[in-house]
Every structure is written in C-alpha cells, then in structure tokens.
Amino acid sequence: MRQAVLALFALFALAPQPSPSRPLHVVAAYPYIGDLVEKIGGRNVRVFSLARGDYNPHVIIPRPSFIAKVRRADLLVISGAQLEIGWLPPLLRQANNPAVQPGEVGFLDLSRSVTLIDVPAAVSRELGDVHPEGNPHYYLDPENILILARVIRDKLSELDPDGSWFYDGNLDAFVTLWRAKLAEWSEKLLPLKDTRVIEYHKNYDYFLKRYGLVLAGTVEPLPGIPPTSKHIERLEALLMAQPARFVLQDVYNPDDASRHLAEKLGMTLVHLPHDVGAVREASDLVTLFDELVGRLTQ
C-alpha cells in the first residue's frame, strides 16, 4: 500500500509541471498569424492556425475540433476588425477557457495596432458585407507585418518574461530579413505604379495602396455579394472608357466573371493568394508576398 502511494507520488513529481519552460500554446485565427507567431516564438511556442489559408476568411466553418484547441490555448491571436465575427465567437464561448477571453492577457487582436482604411462614415447592410471598423485585410500591406511582428513579440514577452531575450532576437532577425524583402518588393513593383487594376473582392486594397496601384473597381457589386450581369455591364462600360491592366482574383471565389471581363477587355487575370497556404507556393509570410509580387510582375 505504502509503496503504491509512493509510486503515485513519484508519478506526479515526474509529470511535467506547468512552468515557463513549457511551450506556450498559441491559437491563431489565420495561417499568416500562425506563421508570424512561429517566426517570433520559435521553439517556445506551439502554434495552431484555425482557418485554412485557401478558404474565404469571412466564412470559416467552426469545426468542433477548434473548440478543443481554444480550450488549451494560453494565447489566442485574432486578425480582428470583425473578420472573424461570423465564426470565432461561438468557439470562444464554448471553449470554457477564461485565459483567452477578450480583455484578458491571453487575447490579442492584431487590428488594434494598425491603421485601417475605408472606415465607413455610416453603415447599412444595403451596402453588403461592410465592416464598421474598416477594411479588415490590412495584413496584405507588408509594412504592417513589421508592426504585427513587434506586437506579437510584446505579447509573448508579457506571457513569458523569461523568454523575452529570445523573442527579441527572433524579432531582430525577422525585421532584418523583412526590410531586405521590402526593398526587393518595392523595386520589383516600381514599374507598376499607377497601373489600374480591378479586383474581385476588396482583398488587396492595402497592398495596392502601398505600391501605388490604382483600384478601378470590384467584380463584386457590393462586398460579399456575387457579381450580377447588370454590375458587370456597368464595369465593362467603365473599363472601356478607362482601361485597367489586371483583374485580381482570390483563390476561393468563382472566377468566371473575372475571366469574362479579362478576356473581353484584354486584361490579365491574376490569381493572387490572400493568406499563407492560399496557393502551394505561399508556404509562409515571405513566400506569400514573393508570390503576390511575382504573379503581378512575371
């Protein structure tokens, strides 16, 4: 009996105790966030990204297995600006994890640290799927990635102060790499400055703004509403008068309307990734932007 008790005691003593040396469990809403957390957190974090990179970020199916991930998370990082409003709240409610509720240390909304564009003065659902806080696809401005990397470093250091030197080092390395890439992308995109483009959904506005491309219209009549023939006719008339060079198409929406426009008006249809994993080549943040730039400049 006594031996059994001792054995049991030994078992507990040997079991891994929660300590700062245990990797932080981080749940990221989207793969781009997961990749950035991995780059800054390195071996100190265990990251799980909920959404698939090749699906529509607005309408992710909230699989019950996600609840188990959020239940065990030390940190939940969301993109914010209401991009997750249609799928994340029920997961958070069902996960019974007080540590990652909004307002807690274990919750991070990345959109709070960047400046959003297209903040509507008034909102009405007459205008389609509008986001009252502004366009939520801010992470496709590569300059914003630097801000996000710092915010993530700050958060990881807050949760694990002993590892802050490590996160600082990773951030420095990432910033150096990213600055070099920023210079490269700017140089490659320089010839495209003032090029007129249209896009299917307002996915790439931040990217276009950063590199001086001009958005001439969207294939969707309103955000989230599939193209109608009437809207396409209007768009054709507009593009006839003032031509555009590219049609930017995401990977998850049907591309027939974009294809039709491109063929009819002699534009180039480009399928662009919007997140890590959207296309096979975009395996991390660096290759995501390499791909965005490459597909526009090839």
Place this chain on the structure above:
Amino acid sequence: MQTRPWLLLLMLVVLIPARARGQEAPASGQSSPFSQAKFVPDISLILDCSYLMRSLPDERYGELTVPGTAIPHEDATSHRGFNLNYAEITFYSIVDPYFELFAVLHVSEHHLHLEEAYWLTKKLPAGLQLKAGKFLSGFGRINEQHAHYWDFADPPLILDALFGPEGLNEVGARVSWVAPLETYLMLGGELLMGENAASFGRTGIQSASASFHQESVNGPGLWLGYGRTSFDFGDASLLLGASAGRGATRVDEGFSASLAGGEALSGHTLIYGGDLTVKYLIDAIRYVALQGEFLYRSTDGTLYTNSASPVVQSSPYERRQSGFYTQAVAKLGLQWRAGIRLDMLTQNKIVEDGFRTDLPQNLPRFSAMVEFNPTEFSRVRLQYNYDRSRYALEDSHLSGKTVHELSVQVNLAIGAHGAHSF
C-alpha cells in the same frame, strides 16, 4: 395580462436607441457625463413568414393526429395560405467580466413570450461553465438550435412528438465541462424544473371529488446529462453526441375538471438520444452535411380515471416510443443550398392496465428543400413534405392519411445577431 411587462421592455428597447441618437453628437464644449448610449446590447429581429399549400383543408388537417403523441399541438399548426410563423427578438451582451446574458422574445401575431433568458459564466476555471435561466436544453443535437437556424422549415417529427412545438425548453441550470484534450470532448449536465407538457410536467393532480390527491413535484423534476465529441478526417468533421435524462411526469387531461371522464397520468419518463453529424467541405464554398438523430422515450406510471362511482380507478401505464430523422444538406454554391430529410417514428407502444393499444408504428415523413440565400441575412426556402405520419379516427379505427405540403418560406434577420456554432 402576462404580456404586459414584455411590452414595457419592448418600449424600453425602442427608446434606448432613440436616446442614443439624441446623445451621439453633443454640442461642442458639452459633455454627456452620464450617457450609457454606447452600452446598448446587441439587438436583432428575425422574421419568418411563409406561404403554405396543403392537400387537405385546414379543418380536416386539424383533426388528424400522430397517434400516441400530442400532435397536433394547440395553436401551433400552420394554415393554408400566408403564415406569420414568428418574429424573434434577441438581446445579447456581456454583463461584466464574469457574465454574459442572452434573451430571446418569441412573438407571434397575438402572443409575446420569453423563449429564452439565461446567463453564462465567462471566468470559471478548469474548463467549466455555468448557465442558468430559461433555455433550450442541450439534449441531443437540434433541440438547442433556434428555428431560424434549422435546415428545414419544420422541426423533426420525433422532436415535435416528444417535446412539443417549443422543444425541450426549461427553467433550470446547466454545467458544462470541456476536457483539456487534443480531441474535443464536452460533458454537460442539466437540472431543470421539468415542465415540458409533452413528456414531463410537475403540477399535482387532484380529482374533482377531492377523494384523490397526487402531490406536485417540489423542486427540479428533470435531470439530463450529455456528452459530445468530434473528430476530423481531412476535410470532413464528425460530431458525435449521446444524451440521457430522467424526469417526473404529471399529465392531467380533464381529470381535475370533471367528476366523470378525464384521465391523469403520474409517473416518470426516461429519454435517451444519440446524434451524428458529418460535414464534408468540398471546397471553399461547397459542402455536404449529413445529420441524424435518434430519440427514445419510456414512461412508466399510473393512469387515473374518473369513473361513474366516486372511486378513482388506477391502472399501470407504460409507454415506449422512439424515432429518428436523418438528413443530407448540401451547399451547392455561394447562395444555394438543397437538402432531403427522412423522419420516422419507429416505435409506438402504449400499454394500459396490461392491455397493449395497437398504435401504428414506423410513421414516415419525407421532406425536400431548396434554399436561396441572397446574403447571410436573408433566405428564401422552398420545401415539400410528403407526410404519412397523420391518422384520422374513423369509426373508432385509426386510418392513415397522406398529406402533401409545399411551402415558400422567407426568413430575414436585422440588427446585431451573433454567429452560429457548427
């Protein structure tokens, strides 16, 4: 009388935003030190209307029953022509760092009632959560879901038969626990008052002559337990659930009201449920979802009848019923969904005083629907029902009647309405 407090609440809700507008832009230099306008909860209104075509006139249809069940429910039957099925007003807000509050008012043309009003904890440790108030029970799969989230215009037959038109919706408390595992595992337990008229009931029974008296159930009369787990296989998610419950049953059908005739039932009822959902994502837009649920109810008790003599007669009563629904729903495009459903009441056995009533078994209903969703806030649904579960009483025989139904349903949502779970 009952509706009055809610009318007041409704007025309040209309007034709060009006006040908010008035205080939105104070004149320069002025402040609104006591304004609470920014704390208006999320409010939404869901409206459900339909046009119904049915092969039988309303009077004739109203006489049909699903044998062994309380169907048709009073005031719950739709009519040929236009139907205002319901309007649902929902409120949600975080109360403080510790609680969240939900309330749903169910409004029909002449009634307003509180469908749900409950609070949830946010900060309990160890994966626990408490919920209390009036709420739709987590028993099974579809019971917890609101009508506007259903894949078909009407609830599955077996749920309607066992729990009535409002489902298993009770005053009580729930505790849930999510296991700290890689795999999703949720265990829940509910302690409820057990007032559901179709299966339970708590009010005591007294014969009109006062010679017989059966006490009311004191305190919660119904407990439930359930578990859910889920597995992913590539692009497919599988959700598996099992539920069980036991509650007191008290039914008074004209027993207290008359000296002769009428009967009352006192006993207890066990309910069991098993459910399975598989959702397969074909691509970023399309999916196929298979869902099935099996429910079983067994009641044992005593049946009391008023006979001509002043003595109340009692006899043992036994009821065993079960059924299932199984459905396949596919999202075919950005705005289109279609689905088929099979409903079946499989077991239907009632034994009174050792005599088995021969009730029809294996009562089926087939449904098919096509849905057009212009946006996530609007839906137009065309549904066809081939219903062979209804029977007419002709010369003290039950004779089956086939009913065809075709409905066009429009469901719209305005305001701030929260997202739905899997």
